[in-house]
Amino acid sequence: MSSSNPHYEADPKAFRRTKENGRDVIIVKPRALNIVWGNDDRYWNVPGPRDDGKPAELLQVSWLEVAGSVDADPQKTYDVSFRVSLTPDAFGWGSYPIYIMVKRGKFGKFDWKKVYLTNCDGINRIHLTGKSVQNGREKQGSTDRKLYFGMYEVWSGKWKGGLKIHDVTIREV
Secondary structure: OOOOOOOEOOOOOOEEEEEEOOEEEEEEOHHHOEEOOOOOOOOEEOOOHHHOOOOEEEOOEOOEEEEEEEEOOOOOOEEEEEEEEEEEEEEOOOOOOEEEEEEEOOOOOOEEEEEOHHHOOOOOOEEEEOOOEOOOOOOOOOOOOEEEEEEEEOOOOOOEEEEEEEEEEEEEO
């Protein structure tokens, strides 16, 4: 265990902003995510600063909670997509969905999308995309620039492992 806190706290500098066809794109690396149990190497392998291109790898947990936030234009609409894959020895994903959450601002409404990893063959990376965050979903006149997002499976209590999180893409639509 690398510190007394078992949860990995995001490095706020581990993301990059670009433009594609004039639209905002934010790529969030695994180090920029808050990962419950991520500081405990019995449960997760989280890449360090020198391993920027490597994914975060879930070894085993019964409580999957990975979340992050970025500043984003409150007048624009975004899709949030987790790019993940499964290792050949992945387990615990067949019957239970993962929930992708997206929320605009501190007082915004959560949008959830339920996804199953049964279509992931372990070789190909798949994109788990959350619902778009609409500019009208937050309180009227809100200027809160924070966009919150996360991936969760905390309800089954079943052990799962073998998930790799390569990055999160936040794309203006």
